[in-house]
Amino acid sequence: MTNKRVxxxxxxxxxxxxxxxxxGSMILVRGAPGTGKTSLALQxxxxxxxxxxxxxxxxxxxxxxxxxxxxxxxxxDLKSLEDEGKLYMLFTSxxxxxxxxxxxxxxxxxxxxxxxIRRLALDSVSHFDRLTSDSEKLRDIYTSVNNGLRREGITxxxxxxxxxxxxxxxxxxxxxxxxxxxxxxRYVEVESAMQRxxxxxxxxxxxxxxxxxxxxxxxxxxxxxxxxxxxxxLLSGISHRVTT
Numbered sequence: 001m002t003n004k005r006v007x008x009x010x011x012x013x014x015x016x017x018x019x020x021x022x023x024g025s026m027i028l029v030r031g032a033p034g035t036g037k038t039s040l041a042l043q044x045x046x047x048x049x050x051x052x053x054x055x056x057x058x059x060x061x062x063x064x065x066x067x068x069x070x071x072x073x074x075x076x077d078l079k080s081l082e083d084e085g086k087l088y089m090l091f092t093s094x095x096x097x098x099x100x101x102x103x104x105x106x107x108x109x110x111x112x113x114x115x116x117i118r119r120l121a122l123d124s125v126s127h128f129d130r131l132t133s134d135s136e137k138l139r140d141i142y143t144s145v146n147n148g149l150r151r152e153g154i155t156x157x158x159x160x161x162x163x164x165x166x167x168x169x170x171x172x173x174x175x176x177x178x179x180x181x182x183x184x185x186r187y188v189e190v191e192s193a194m195q196r197x198x199x200x201x202x203x204x205x206x207x208x209x210x211x212x213x214x215x216x217x218x219x220x221x222x223x224x225x226x227x228x229x230x231x232x233x234l235l236s237g238i239s240h241r242v243t244t
Contacts, residue, residue, distance in 0.1 A: 003205065006119070006155045009047025010040070012224020013183075016200055016209035021181060024153045025204070026146055028125070028175060030160040031185030035196060036217045037159045038062070039074060040185070041121035043221035044157055046076055048119040049086035055119040056088045056111070060127045064091055075219045088115060094127040098141065101148035112152050120154050125175065126161040139174040146178045162186075180204040185215075190228075198224065 005020035014020050021027055031037050045055035059067065067089070071078050081087035088111065092100075100108035111117065128141045149156045158179065176182060182201040187194050198215045200208040214225040 008044045010043060010222050010224060012213065017203065018207055021155055022205055023155055024150065025155055025180035026178065027157045027181040027183060028160060028179040029157055029183045029185065030162040032162050032187055035185035035187065036222055037185060038123055039217055040222055041123060041157050041159055042071060042076060045087060045119050045121055046081065049081045053118040054086055054115050056090060056117045057121050058090045058092065058097065059123045060094050061123065074221055094131060098144060102144055117154060120149060120156040122158050124159040124161060142175045142178050197228065
């Protein structure tokens with residue numbers, strides 16, 4: 001892994017990452033349903049595709065039609081990028097994916113090589129949690145995924161489900177020790193209204209912003225806004241003003 005940067009195409013996030021993800025790193029993005037994990041992943045892949053860095057989106061849960069439809073609502077035409085050979089979509093199961101990533105001559109590994117995939121997003125690693133209740137076996141699964149993707153020098157984004165008040169689950173199954181960067185997307189209650197918050201919990205080999213910032217999802221994807229000033233308890237999901 002080098003110290004060269006891979007930009008996300010999201011200005012505020014690249015600022016928080018001090019220039020982008022480190023090339024060849026593994027990134028865990030965790031958040032509750034609706035926080036925009038898939039949107040963030042697609043935005044990352046689309047930005048790369050537009051700069052001739054082919055990407056692969058692997059889904060264990062979304063049906064193709066619903067994913068294409070949701071992307072269109074954000075102004076993204078995934079089909080056109082596929083037709084240009086800049087973006088690839090794979091809809092499969094966790095079991096098939098694991099078998100493929102561990103087999104050097106599998107169709108998946110051949111695709112990674114033939115298409116020169118530089119960016120990858122996997123939705124979601126939470127499905128691996130359901131394959132076993134044994135923490136050691138779960139860590140072995142994560143290690144296999146990690147080794148398979150690092151072998152090709154891919155900058156990979158792994159998506160994971162998070163409950164609305166489950167900060168500690170970011171460290172379930174030892175995955176936090178395997179990935180290089182952890183990005184947390186949260187719902188937070190501010191003055192009786194729900195807002196979205198983003199933070200970088202960890203970034204191995206680099207400094208990063210420590211503040212918690214607001215973000216919105218609109219046409220074009222995620223937009224990172226200002227820092228939550230003068231508030232405590234954001235990680236709990238229910239914030240309150242700092243008293244002096």
